[in-house]
Amino acid sequence: MLLDDIPPAQFQTFEVKSDPEKVAPRLTLLRKTMENSGVDAFLVPRADAHRGESVPPGDARLAYLTGFTGSAGLAVVGRSKAALFVDSRYTLQAPAQTDTRKFDVVEINQAAMPAGIASYVRKGGVVGYDPWLHTPGEIRDLEGKLAGHATLRPLDNLVDAIWPDRPAAPVTPVETLGDNRAGKSSAQKIAELQATLAADKADATVLTLPDSICWLLNIRARDVPNTPFLLGFCIVPRRGRPTLYLAPEKITAELRAALGDRVALAPTGKLLPAITRLAAGGRRIAIDPASCPVAIVEAAKAGNAEAVLEKPDPVRLPKARKNDAEIGGMKEAHRIDGVAMARFLAWFDEAAPKGGLDEITVVSALEAFRRADASAVDNSFDTIAGAGANGAIVHYRVDRKSNRMLVPGELMLVDSGGQYLSGTTDITRTISSGPAGSEEKDRFTRVLKGMIAISTARFPKGTSGAQIDILARQFLWQAGVTYNHGTGHGVGAFLSVHEGPIGISSRFSTPLEPGMILSNEPGYYKSGAYGIRIENLVLVIPSDVGDGWLEFETLTLAPIDRRLIDLALLLPHEREWLDAYHRRVLNEIGPLVEPRVRAWLEKATAPL
Structure with missing residues (x-):
């Protein structure tokens, strides 16, 4: 595919989504609204009521107010000063997108x-917050940190009051998954959930996370970008059928027919009264304090203060344990994605040394190779394509303003993924566009060694991602450097590319179990110079080392750039792993691509 032949991207857009010049007037309007509401500060989180990483345009309140478009963050607006709190992934992006004369940008820990x-x-002041956008856990945490300095008050969202052209809630078609794709009927999943409720002595649970609802009911939709979510709420009783609460316009005859008798449908406006009635009837309602909105908890307490039973979302752990059908679908998705990546990497190797290649072109080309398969329905997130110094911005998103031309010889970091009908992928490759320097090779090899250490790890049952995270960092630590993001996150099956409750970092204490799928993605970032990350997805499987032991099976099928490796740093077992991995890539992807790409793949996967 020649540069002139690359079709425009359809899954991703490149318009400039932030304008620092709009921040000051919007901040002024918000402060006037705060004054009229009798509060001294107001909280504006990135999250919506469903806590998703992707939010509908009408729920992107943090971006509207501050200009910051990252997937996590919180603004606090006081009467005279304001702050934008972000984690380490966004310390470069946030100051570039907001008006730093109006917002202090402050780094905090995730979650x-x-x-x-x-x-x-001010001391003795009142901090307002939208009870649909904060959880009981967050509010308790905040009360502790305020330590009596100020009080909290729930109220209607004040950003909505100053947003004249706020987009309407999304309405998209809903599809149901057959048992061949889901691996288990929704009736069986509901019965298992109800058994959990009985064991917990709960009469009902309220599900608010869209991935939990979609997985439980075997449904998907397109209410948010990148993730096939239906946004709604679901009350699941210990006995009887669940009720799914949706925007009224989503409740169609087609949806009723698809769900049949197993699920009742009701408009969202009836959710809170239903919860209050349940509580008033003496029912114990289980809610997840880490994800359930305060508004729902308060509705239960209005019926009966003793009704709320705080428990982790009971769907998240079963959902993380992929069944055979889900695993099969994920493997099929990675074979499809491996074909697209082989074609993309072969194209990049030919185009990059010639010059004239910019980041938008790279994103558009990769998307075109993915869209060549009819089962591709979206990206699993906006592709990160960082040329040179932009690669050091961990969650960089190119737009027409930031778009950078790749200089031959620079590194290109491409972090991307696809949503296929069979599953979800996520892969990062750091690619050479010409001879690399010794420092870049050293850092790339240390990152690779860490990725291999995770890939080859064997560990006893009960081990969490927090316990193995150091395996990926040790080689960078030996050189006195590190990276400020997690080594891995859980991944859903045709659901969210970032899925709890598992991951590989110090904050993930949930033990790993067979069937769980995670990313394995150490990195290194030199601000103003380059970024390096290598990412595969891995599946937890039983290990033949002994009973009660686990290991990883790698799902991703794409070459790792051998030209960036300092061979002197690799140990024999690391060389053996990489050669074996590349043989597998060639054997599985080689027969599926055209001769020209096959010839490139043979060179890219040749033994070290």
């Missing part, structure tokens, strides 16, 4: 409420 909020509200 933590910032202690610094107190400094943005």
Whole structure:
């Protein structure tokens, strides 16, 4: 495919989504609304009521107010000063997107409420928040950090009040998965969930996470970008059928026919009254304090203060344990993706040394190779294609303003994934566009060694991702460097590319079990110079080392750039692993591609 032949991207757009010049006037309007509402500060989180990484345009309140478009963050707006709190992934992106004269950009840990909020509200003041956008756990955490300095008050969202052209809620078609794709009927999943409720002595649970609802009911939709979610809420009783609460316009005859008698449908406006009635009737309602909105908890307490039973979302763990059909689908998705990646990498190797290649072209080309398969329905996230210094921005998203031309000889970091009808993929490759320097090779090889250490790890049952995270970092630590993101995250089966409750980092304590799928993605980033990340997806399987032991099977099928390896740093077993991996890539993907790409693949996977 020649540069002039690359079709425009359909899954990803490149418009500039942030304008720092709009921040000040919107901040002024919000402060006037705060004054009228009698609050001294207001919280604006990135999350919507469903806690998804992707949110509908009408729920992108943090981006509307601050210009920051990252997938996590929180703004606090006081009467005279304001802050934008982000984690380490966004310390470069956030200052570039917001007006730093109006917002202090402050780095905090992931999944933590910032202690610094107190400094943005006067002593004895009132901090307002939208009870649909915060969880009980967050509010308790914040109350502890405010330590009596200020009080919290729930109220209607004040950003919505100043957003005149706020987009309407999405309405997209809903599809149901057959048992051949889901591996288990929704009736069976519901029965197993109800058995869990009985064991927990709960009369019902309220599900708010869209991946939990979609998995439980074997349904998918397109309510948010990149992830096949239907946005709604679901009450599952210990006995009887669940009720799915949706925007009224989503409740169609086609959806009723698809769900049949196993699920009742009701408009979202009836959710809170239904919860209050359940509680008033003496029912114990299980909610997840880490994901359920405060508004739902308060509705239960309004019926009966003793009704709320705090438990982790009961669907997340069963969903993480992929069944045979889901695993088969994920393997098929990775074979499809492996074909697209082989064609893309072969094209890149031919085009990059000639010059004239920019980041948008790289994104568009990769998407075109993925879309060549009829089962591709979306990217699993906006592709990260960082040329040279842009590769050091961990969650970089190219737009027409930031678009950078790749200089031959620079590194190109491409982190991407596809949503196929059979499954979800996520892969990062750092690619050479010409001879690399000794420092780049050293760092690339240390990252590769860490990725291989995870890939070859064997560990006893009960081991968590937190316990093995150091395996990936040790070789970078030996050189006095590290990376400030997790080594891996859980991945859903034709669901979210970032799926809890598992991962590989210090914050993931859930033990790994057979059937779980995670990313394995150590990296290194030199600000202003280059970024390196290598990522495969891995499946937890029983190990033949002994009973009660586990290991990983690699799912991703794409070459790792051998030209960036410092061979002197690799140990014999690491060479053996990489050669064996490349033989597998050639054997599985080689027969599926055209002769020209097959010839390139043979060179790219040749033994070290």
